[in-house]
Amino acid sequence: MSETLVEVRNLKQYFPVKVGFVKTIPLKAVDDISFTIGKGETLGLVGESGCGKTTAGRSILRLYKPTGGEVIFDGELITDSNITRMRKKMQMVFQDPYSSLDPRMTVEDIIGEPLDVHKLCANRKERRERILELMEIVGLNAEHATRYAHEFSGGQRQRIGIARALAVRPEFIVCDEPVSALDVSIQAQVINMFEELQDKLGVAYLFIAHDLLVVHHISKRIAVMYLGKIVEIADADELNGHPIHPYTESLLSAVPIPDPDVTRARKRIILEGDVPSPLKRPSGCPFRTRCRYATEQCAEECPTLTDRGGGHEVACWVK
Template sequence: MSDQRVLLQIENLKKYFPVKGDRMFEKKYVQAVESVSFSIYRGETLGIVGESGCGKTTLGRTIIRLYEPTSGRIVYDGTPIYDSEQKIAVNMLPYRRKMQIIFQDPSASLDPRMTVGEIVGEALDIHGLCQGKTERRDRINSLLDEVGLNTEHANRFPHEFSGGQQQRVGIARALAVEPEFIVCDEPISALDVSIQSQVVNMLEDLQNEKHLTYLFIAHDISVVRHISNRIGVMYLGQMVELAESYELCSHPVHPYTQSLLSAVPIPDPDVTRERQRILLEGEIPSPLNPPSGCRFHTRCPYATDRCRQEQPILKEQSPGHFAACHLLDK
């Protein structure tokens, strides 16, 4: 459970990717994450949801500086690890022990030339966590055991495993350095439905045992609503709503969240009765050239002239419930 102490504070975080424009020497920028601010509390699971391409992976990787931010501020446990205004960009090696990631595609994230033992052992070696060969072997075996694999698996290569087992290897690799915080980037979306819940249950058990904090990314809100303390909703690189899970699912206030949830069955007849189905028109616009004002205005059924001109700010609408929409201005 969350104990309300802030572990990570993210302020105005931006990540732009430079790409070639249509004309010679023209440079354009994919605005993958645009001025995102929020906190992550120690011990909580913060779910992040949104359509494909809205910037979830980029956000997760930029927070742990696997991608260097374009600008903004990241404070980890009271220490700024990145601050574009103050020109702070700390050496991340000590923080790699604290902040880990489980990748979206387990097969692509494991080096096919390395055995499972080498993959898990590499993290131990980089951080000098074992005194000798025996300690290293014992540590690898106990990590494999913790994720439901066994000792014989250490000598095999990733291609010899199923998708679910490969993801378990990815989890063992992340756990090897005894982190505090893990970005779980759609850890189950590439897996068979039959084993998805096993992996989610294992992640929950590991969180309780090791007091881990998770940023849990999913494109489907139904995947994260039961395991997250809070949920943040992203649209085209921005956070549009953030609240406690039950509050967000039962009283969404942003039109985009309402449309996402209107497609999800909720086992509460009062909530279902109150809710009207909102169908969004059109495709998600390109982050190369995002709409002016509110980025959602091209698809929002309530858009006004103000929405086309002025960007709404993420504001606390009720205690702990944040949303960015002009409709909510009192």
């Protein structure tokens, strides 16, 4: 395994939710997650909507102040005092290419903003050259530089967002569902671009998505989240071939396979009920209310991630 770049240890992100007049209870959006990402490696993070994927990504970048836990980047603990400097090394690509670009700014200013903030360019000429270079990397024409974001299509806008993230030459980018707002045909283009950029620039990604096929395509390792917890983490092929956690099993059984014979033969595992509200988490294992194998032990104690060989970690009592 390659050298560790990002290490997330027991990251917790609780939001206070008002119930009644003065009483607040914590909403555990991200509850005690730990993982590592190697240099130039991609970790996929999947889970259904509302399970805390996006919050996890934002907490790692300290866009929210984490309730607990720590993030270590390249051997350095991220704190409030060094975060401005660290933002030069870790960036984010946002989900919605329509709302994540300022409608008042030209493409040149959007991509140039990180350069201005960190004072990376000595003069206007240098800034301009760097912006054009970035635009070329993401496949935009130089003459687009003076246009506004609303003049572009979704795919092009996402390219602008990626160029902005690349401007400071980061080593790590959190991709928060970067393709889920795009057309399927554009999705493929953008994902391939992410891969090319990784080969060329050696950046590491935390690739958040809810589409297992996409994540499997781009990631080296995949983590599966459920109700703010990581329930399974393994190499992409291992997870796809031998899922252990019942939640992963059911997720994988829902992935469409373009072969009618296989589709007819396999059994779809349909989960019953809805995801419990994160305000009323089930005792013990968060998944037990919808799990086929749930036992009494599951209700009493929360399972922790244990290694089942070859870096395949699962949090489950039964399997």
